[in-house]
Amino acid sequence: MHPTPPASRTAVTVVVTVVATVVLGAGMSGCSTSDGTAAEPAGATASTAPAVPSASPMPTFDPQSVVGDYAPGFPADLLAAPDDMTVLASSAVPRDDDLVEVSLNLATPLPVDDVVEVYAERLADAGFTAADPDDMSPSDLTTYTAYTRTKGKKDPRFESVHLGVLDDGELRLVTISGVVQRPEDG
Structure with missing residues (x-):
């Protein structure tokens, strides 16, 4: 026991x-x-x-968007990336008039000022005017600016391009968007 x-x-x-x-x-x-x-x-x-x-569905992209290249109808003559920039994605959505809504995302090792200078010169040569920096809204981007152009007196057409650059220390991520004249072949 x-x-x-x-x-x-x-x-x-x-x-x-x-x-x-x-x-x-x-x-x-x-x-x-x-x-x-x-x-x-x-x-x-x-x-x-x-x-x-359940698993979340993958995002869908606009059919006018292209990854790693220029979308059909994109105004490359005006907004193409220089050789030292990599195209991440672009889109070109035609409007009912002769304008196209565009976006372009790039990556580059170039300094921020060089990126802005490339596009400032190209847009100035095409008749765009840079916005007054005091008129720009605050942004978390390293730099942000806008350019405008008006064509025609009887029936004016207003175009705009917005350029933003984010410096992550290693690369500059560039975003360009706007409404511009549709290319002749687009």
């Missing part, structure tokens, strides 16, 4: 048994049976099982 264990040892045994049961029960909840179906912990019902979220 065995002597009766002290009360404190009995309490420890009960606690260890309860903890082991909870831990093993939780560990078994993700297991499957021999036929490949998920094993349900004892007492689990459909109302207590957590819902598994």
